[in-house]
Amino acid sequence: MIDLHLHTTASDGLLAPAALVARARAAGLAIISVTDHDTVAGLAEAAEEAGRAGIRLVPGIEITAIERGRDVHVLGYFLDPDSAVLGGFLGAQRRERRGRVVAIAARLAGLGCPIDVERLLARATVAGRSIGRPAVADALVEAGFASGRDDAFERLLGAGRPAFVPRRGVPGAEVIRIIHQAGGIASLAHPGLLQMDDLLPVLAAAGLDAVEVWHSDHTAADEARYTEAADRLGLGRSGGSDFHGDGVHRGSRIGAVALPPSEFARLESRAGKG
Ligand code: AMP
Numbered sequence: 001m002i003d004l005h006l007h008t009t010a011s012d013g014l015l016a017p018a019a020l021v022a023r024a025r026a027a028g029l030a031i032i033s034v035t036d037h038d039t040v041a042g043l044a045e046a047a048e049e050a051g052r053a054g055i056r057l058v059p060g061i062e063i064t065a066i067e068r069g070r071d072v073h074v075l076g077y078f079l080d081p082d083s084a085v086l087g088g089f090l091g092a093q094r095r096e097r098r099g100r101v102v103a104i105a106a107r108l109a110g111l112g113c114p115i116d117v118e119r120l121l122a123r124a125t126v127a128g129r130s131i132g133r134p135a136v137a138d139a140l141v142e143a144g145f146a147s148g149r150d151d152a153f154e155r156l157l158g159a160g161r162p163a164f165v166p167r168r169g170v171p172g173a174e175v176i177r178i179i180h181q182a183g184g185i186a187s188l189a190h191p192g193l194l195q196m197d198d199l200l201p202v203l204a205a206a207g208l209d210a211v212e213v214w215h216s217d218h219t220a221a222d223e224a225r226y227t228e229a230a231d232r233l234g235l236g237r238s239g240g241s242d243f244h245g246d247g248v249h250r251g252s253r254i255g256a257v258a259l260p261p262s263e264f265a266r267l268e269s270r271a272g273k274g
Pocket residue numbers: 012037071131132133134149150151153154158244249250
């Protein structure tokens with residue numbers, strides 16, 4: 001089985017990279033990708049453990065772009081984690097994330113839900129790790145202001161909620177360009193959640209390589225729609241569970257969503273790695 005969308009403690013996952021790889025192996029996966037938000041900090045540890053466990057790790061990432069004021073997640077695969085262009089870009093992304101978390105914390109304080117943001121930043125941004133709203137949600141839970149990540153997003157942190165602070169970032173085309181410069185291929189993450197289908201041809205024209213057809217939050221209708229869209233636009237198809245840890249992210253499970261081997265082979269040849 002193949003699962004190309006997994007998160008670790010390098011961003012907002014609950015498992016350290018080595019523990020995630022061990023879980024993947026126990027779940028019977030043969031090929032995985034670790035796709036943390038705006039960081040490759042988990043890849044070295046994951047690769048080491050994958051070597052030990054005898055499973056294949058595809059270097060990956062999930063980068064947040066901005067289109068029409070909304071977050072658009074772009075997955076990168078087969079990229080060089082040591083690319084200087086990528087590293088410089090991701091450093092800027094993570095600085096923006098830290099600034100946003102500080103702004104969110106100020107809002108929360110004004111709403112009567114203060115969190116210790118300095119402690120949070122010190123803990124969550126060591127060694128190239130990225131921070132985001134899930135870490136803020138966890139701090140809210142710890143401080144007794146929320147019952148879980150879902151609750152924190154629904155009442156406070158989600159788009160349109162009182163502690164929401166818009167993100168600043170670059171358009172999808174720019175993210176695709178960076179992924180290509182790092183030797184990778186780009187896939188539009190969970191388009192069924194995004195609900196911006198008119199963006200697909202625009203990103204395809206900008207060099208998008210694939211669309212994430214299989215995802216924990218996709219319905220059978222989503223799979224059919226994006227399979228067809230990928231064919232129409234000449235794009236490959238990717239897929240993965242988007243596992244963040246047990247009991248988070250709407251309960252997605254590792255390996256619950258699997259990419260067909262023939263589709264993986266197509267992605268590999270697009271990347272020139274097949
Ligand atoms: P950020 O990186 O700060 O934009 O936070 C986005 C991340 O938060 C996503 O990748 C999800 O893992 C998580 N997330 C988004 N919406 C929710 C939600 N409603 N409940 C729990 N986690 C969520």
